[in-house]
Amino acid sequence: MVKKVTIRTFLKKKREGEKITMLTAYDYPSARILDRAGIDAILVGDSLGMVIQGHETTLPVTVDEMLYHVKAVRRGVERAMVIADMPFLSYQTGRDDAIYNAGLMLKEGGADAVKLEGGERVAGLVEDLVGIGIPVMGHIGLTPQSVNVLGGYRVQGKTGEDIDRLRRDAKALEDAGVFAIVLESVPVEVAKEITDMLKIPTIGIGAGPHTDGQVLVFHDYLGIFEDIKPRFVKRYRELGQEILSATREYIEDVKSGRFPAPEHCFYLEKKTSQED
Numbered sequence: 001m002v003k004k005v006t007i008r009t010f011l012k013k014k015r016e017g018e019k020i021t022m023l024t025a026y027d028y029p030s031a032r033i034l035d036r037a038g039i040d041a042i043l044v045g046d047s048l049g050m051v052i053q054g055h056e057t058t059l060p061v062t063v064d065e066m067l068y069h070v071k072a073v074r075r076g077v078e079r080a081m082v083i084a085d086m087p088f089l090s091y092q093t094g095r096d097d098a099i100y101n102a103g104l105m106l107k108e109g110g111a112d113a114v115k116l117e118g119g120e121r122v123a124g125l126v127e128d129l130v131g132i133g134i135p136v137m138g139h140i141g142l143t144p145q146s147v148n149v150l151g152g153y154r155v156q157g158k159t160g161e162d163i164d165r166l167r168r169d170a171k172a173l174e175d176a177g178v179f180a181i182v183l184e185s186v187p188v189e190v191a192k193e194i195t196d197m198l199k200i201p202t203i204g205i206g207a208g209p210h211t212d213g214q215v216l217v218f219h220d221y222l223g224i225f226e227d228i229k230p231r232f233v234k235r236y237r238e239l240g241q242e243i244l245s246a247t248r249e250y251i252e253d254v255k256s257g258r259f260p261a262p263e264h265c266f267y268l269e270k271k272t273s274q275e276d
């Protein structure tokens with residue numbers, strides 16, 4: 001029986017100084033591979049709006065689309081915690097919408113927790129969700145659903161006032177009951193201060209090495225998404241290039257008749273044993 005990662009595991013890792021690993025995934029086979037590799041948490045991020053659907057922002061993603069991907073990921077995962085992102089307008093419109101849509105992520109999607117963006121502004125909603133049994137992960141710093149207000153995908157928390165707001169947001173979320181907070185695109189020093197200040201773990205993306213854990217987007221760390229290359233991404237492979245060259249090989253093989261070869265074919269009669 002596999003020992004599942006829970007919010008208690010997250011808190012224990014923070015207490016014991018053990019880093020938490022998280023990646024995004026959006027479908028069954030990739031979730032299965034990440035789980036087999038031993039990842040602690042899989043975030044079904046609304047980043048799928050960009051890396052799966054090809055939108056310029058995460059804003060168009062709907063609850064139904066999220067649910068479709070959460071269900072697929074759930075089927076591929078035994079050990080990791082599955083966290084469903086709450087898409088734009090699924091919680092900002094009020095308590096009832098937030099509870100209903102977050103509830104769907106657990107009830108229909110099979111997620112273990114949800115993530116939503118915002119600090120003090122959403123603390124009341126977080127309290128309501130946690131109060132009815134829905135674990136919530138926070139997300140502050142660069143919050144992509146607010147890209148139009150932030151004026152682009154830029155580093156947050158560079159001035160005294162902004163740093164102060166981040167501190168207040170982090171504390172408000174912790175007090176409201178989140179089990180962890182994603183810190184996106186904030187200076188290393190600020191991420192460290194917030195991490196040290198909190199009892200719950202921080203998961204960084206573009207936030208340096210001092211956060212309690214790290215998260216990256218599937219298509220970024222594997223080099224599949226080539227439209228944007230953020231500085232904070234380490235590309236562990238160039239699978240986009242691999243897929244390109246494999247596809248060119250396939251095209252050549254089909255054109256030249258090298259594929260399918262006898263070993264890829266079914267015959268009415270058994271030929272030589274080599275061809276079985």
Ligand code: KIV
Nearest residue numbers: 024045046047182215
């Ligand atoms: O949507 C997403 O993938 C995210 C991560 C970048 C943290 O929110």
